[in-house]
Amino acid sequence: MTRTTRVIDGKAAAQRVRDELKREVDARVARGLRRPGLATVLVGDDPASAVYVRNKRKGAEECGLVSVHIPLPTSTTTDELLAVVRRLNADDAVDGILVQLPLPRHIDEHAVLMAVAADKDVDGFHPDNVARLTMGVPEALVPCTPLGCLRLLVDEGVALSGARAVVVGRSNIVGKPMAALLLGKNATVTIAHSRTRELAAVCREADVLVAAVGRAMMLGRDHVKDGAVVIDVGINRTADGKLVGDVDWDAIQGVASAATPVPGGVGPMTIAMLLQNTLTAHGRRLGVTMTT
Numbered sequence: 001m002t003r004t005t006r007v008i009d010g011k012a013a014a015q016r017v018r019d020e021l022k023r024e025v026d027a028r029v030a031r032g033l034r035r036p037g038l039a040t041v042l043v044g045d046d047p048a049s050a051v052y053v054r055n056k057r058k059g060a061e062e063c064g065l066v067s068v069h070i071p072l073p074t075s076t077t078t079d080e081l082l083a084v085v086r087r088l089n090a091d092d093a094v095d096g097i098l099v100q101l102p103l104p105r106h107i108d109e110h111a112v113l114m115a116v117a118a119d120k121d122v123d124g125f126h127p128d129n130v131a132r133l134t135m136g137v138p139e140a141l142v143p144c145t146p147l148g149c150l151r152l153l154v155d156e157g158v159a160l161s162g163a164r165a166v167v168v169g170r171s172n173i174v175g176k177p178m179a180a181l182l183l184g185k186n187a188t189v190t191i192a193h194s195r196t197r198e199l200a201a202v203c204r205e206a207d208v209l210v211a212a213v214g215r216a217m218m219l220g221r222d223h224v225k226d227g228a229v230v231i232d233v234g235i236n237r238t239a240d241g242k243l244v245g246d247v248d249w250d251a252i253q254g255v256a257s258a259a260t261p262v263p264g265g266v267g268p269m270t271i272a273m274l275l276q277n278t279l280t281a282h283g284r285r286l287g288v289t290m291t292t
Helices: 010-030 047-062 078-089 109-115 127-135 144-155 175-184 199-203 266-286
Strands: 037-043 066-072 096-099 164-168 188-192 208-211 229-232
Touching: 010 047, 010 144, 010 266, 037 047, 037 078, 037 266, 047 066, 047 266, 066 078, 078 096, 078 109, 096 266, 127 175, 144 175, 144 229, 144 266, 164 175, 164 199, 175 188, 175 208, 188 199
Parallel strands: 037 066, 037 096, 164 188, 164 208, 208 229
Antiparallel strands: none
């Protein structure tokens, strides 16, 4: 019997999350609470960054959040950007702060990200949030992409407890927090990367394979165990302009039991989780929990 690889629809999942968040925002406003506020800061005029920020703001407004946008010129200095971050930290109407990356090369990116208050760090990059995630503390704000991957797995009904999971990629933004989230679900986790010996054999041990290495179609048929669930975080553009993931989609058809496509898989969930983090931060700052 030939298996049909089920497509994990990230766009549909993201819309479900947004609908949930919209109901929650409406419920909080009905109780007399102020709307959650998300501040986005964009330095320079990079076209891709501008699109990302526009999509994040659109999503926030659709969910009933207050969207505050601060565009800054490319010439902005580190000190000037830090002053903006400090002002947003002190603004009680702002629950989440997102400084769009990458920043111009002359700006100290690390200093800026560390300056964002941990309780408003909806990207989940602050060391306090990293430590909370690693320690399993519920108050962590988790990086949006791995949080979205976990939500997809949970929504798909994937049995994570006791499962073998392999995360290919060790970045602070995706690979490491993804491993921590899977550990929190009682999976047995291996972190692999481009220098892992016998990578294909390591990947074939996985019931759940998460590809986050940033190399176009690096993982193929030989990397996927029969019946595995594959989450492809990669977004790469080929020479002919086509968007592809870190996994060779065609090669794993009929092998993986389910997989996320690129585009339309993990990408939409990243923005949805950003909005969820903002609502989480809002609730914690006001001392309220989810009501819907």
